[in-house]
Amino acid sequence: xxxxxxxxxxxxxxxxxxxxxxxxxxxxxxxxxxxxxxxxxxxxxxxxxxxxxxxxxxxxxxxxxxxxxxxxxxxxxxxxxxxxxxxxxxxxxxxxxxxxxxxxxxxxxxxxxxxxxxxxxxxxxxxxxxxxxxxxxxxxxxxxxxxxxxxxxxxxxxxxxxxxxxxxxxxxxxxxxxxxxxxxxxxxxxxxxxxxxxxxxxxxxxxxxxxxxxxxxxxxxxxxxxxxxxxxxxxxxxxxxxxxxxxxxxxxxxxxxxxxxxxxxxxxxxxxxxxxxxxxxxxxxxxxxxxxxxxxxxxxxxxxxxxxxxxxxxxxxxxxxxxxxxxxxxxxxxxx
Numbered sequence: 001x002x003x004x005x006x007x008x009x010x011x012x013x014x015x016x017x018x019x020x021x022x023x024x025x026x027x028x029x030x031x032x033x034x035x036x037x038x039x040x041x042x043x044x045x046x047x048x049x050x051x052x053x054x055x056x057x058x059x060x061x062x063x064x065x066x067x068x069x070x071x072x073x074x075x076x077x078x079x080x081x082x083x084x085x086x087x088x089x090x091x092x093x094x095x096x097x098x099x100x101x102x103x104x105x106x107x108x109x110x111x112x113x114x115x116x117x118x119x120x121x122x123x124x125x126x127x128x129x130x131x132x133x134x135x136x137x138x139x140x141x142x143x144x145x146x147x148x149x150x151x152x153x154x155x156x157x158x159x160x161x162x163x164x165x166x167x168x169x170x171x172x173x174x175x176x177x178x179x180x181x182x183x184x185x186x187x188x189x190x191x192x193x194x195x196x197x198x199x200x201x202x203x204x205x206x207x208x209x210x211x212x213x214x215x216x217x218x219x220x221x222x223x224x225x226x227x228x229x230x231x232x233x234x235x236x237x238x239x240x241x242x243x244x245x246x247x248x249x250x251x252x253x254x255x256x257x258x259x260x261x262x263x264x265x266x267x268x269x270x271x272x273x274x275x276x277x278x279x280x281x282x283x284x285x286x287x288x289x290x291x292x293x294x295x296x297x298x299x300x301x302x303x304x305x306x307x308x309x310x311x312x313x314x315x316x317x318x319x320x321x322x323x324x325x326x327x328x329x330x331x332x333x334x335x336x
Contacts, residue, residue: 001273003211006299007290008311016320017146019157023179027319027326031302031310033333038317041177041327042185044284050190051241052282053232057172057249058195060163062131063138064202065150068105068112070095076105078112079141080134080169081121081202082222089130090121092202107137131166141169143205143323145289158323167199167222173286173323174247192241194232198223198249198267208291218268218293223253225263233279242281242331248297254279271297273304282331287314287321302330 020026023041030037030047039047048054066078077094084090093099099122103114110133115123126133140150140158150158160175161183187193203219210216233254236243245251256267258278270293283301288294299307310328319326 001213003208003213003291005304006213006292006295008308008315010290010315010321014315014318014321014325015145016322016324016326017148019153019176019324020320023157023161023177024182026177028177029310029314029317029319029326029328031306031328031330034306034309036310036313042182044182044329045185045189047329048186048189048191048244049241051236051239052191052244053236053241054186054191054193054244054246055229055233055250055254056160056162056175056178056193056195056246057198057200057253058160058162058164059168059172059197059199059249060166061140061159061168061171062166063134064141064169065139066107066134066137067139068107070099071104071106078105078107078124079202080130080138081219082169082199083130083167084123086129087126088115089124089126090118091124092120093122093124107133110137141202143170145205145322146324162195165197165199167197169202170200170204171323172198172200172247172249174284174327176324177284177327178246192232192236194229196223196225196229196250196253198253200249204294206293208293208296213270213272213293213296216270216293218270220266220268221249221252222266223256223264225253225257227263230263243279244282244284245280246284248283248285248294251277251280251283251297251301271300273300275300277301277332277334280332282329284327284329286323286327287311287319287325289322298328298330301332303333306330306333 064080068076113125
């Protein structure tokens with residue numbers, strides 16, 4: 001297995017830099033074995049059966065990006081990776097030279113102290129509770145590949161309609177296609193909806209630099225599977241329905257819990273082709289970056305050759321790619 005096995009050429013014009021006018025009117029590519037079909041996203045009501053269980057990630061994106069200046073006067077950009085305590089956060093800091101403990105960064109004249117360096121991150125001490133500080137001074141942390149600053153529309157659209165648990169620095173983007181009317185139609189036909197929480201970290205955008213992907217190490221991300229969701233999963237397993245994960249974050253949380261037997265904790269689970277899935281039967285996901293860990297997970301789930309064909313078809317049909325792009329529905333391929 002090589003990193004280059006997951007490379008493909010994407011025309012720049014197919015990168016969705018802004019959200020579609022209507023969430024559920026985006027396009028949906030359906031991959032069923034070797035067959036490919038093209039639908040609107042709201043055709044999901046015809047793809048799901050009354051006994052199916054739709055599992056969503058209810059994490060809420062925080063305004064994790066801060067424009068700052070160093071105490072020496074130079075510019076700095078802070079991206080909060082996770083809130084560690086009331087006034088402490090683990091952050092990426094983009095500066096010209098590494099910072100030492102005791103230095104300060106300023107945002108609107110408010111001082112933030114560098115407590116310590118932790119590998120590629122800094123532990124920063126904020127003057128007020130981190131959540132409050134970000135809400136007042138922060139910006140929506142759009143992915144770097146969008147190539148633009150956050151706009152007013154992003155505060156609503158880079159957030160799922162069911163986001164309730166603040167803590168993510170990137171949206172679980174498969175969920176961006178759902179709106180209240182579509183969720184209502186699914187529930188009316190008997191599709192159950194349950195939630196997990198996995199706070200997506202900035203490491204989701206970390207490129208795989210090693211040619212052998214097995215040498216890559218993911219950043220840890222926290223997840224919680226509530227007892228109500230555990231009961232819904234057990235009920236689904238006892239019947240004929242499928243567990244349908246909305247996004248790769250849900251797959252990682254459910255598979256991490258299945259492997260560890262623990263419904264809460266941190267996971268670095270990196271799913272590559274050859275992985276044997278235990279908890280998920282079908283997946284709704286966006287179209288991901290070349291050579292990304294997310295594309296590798298989808299390839300493990302639906303088959304590398306099948307996903308390659310699906311991506312070729314999506315490019316030929318001019319689907320929109322990445323966070324604000326279109327979606328794909330696929331079932332687990334157990335023979336890959």
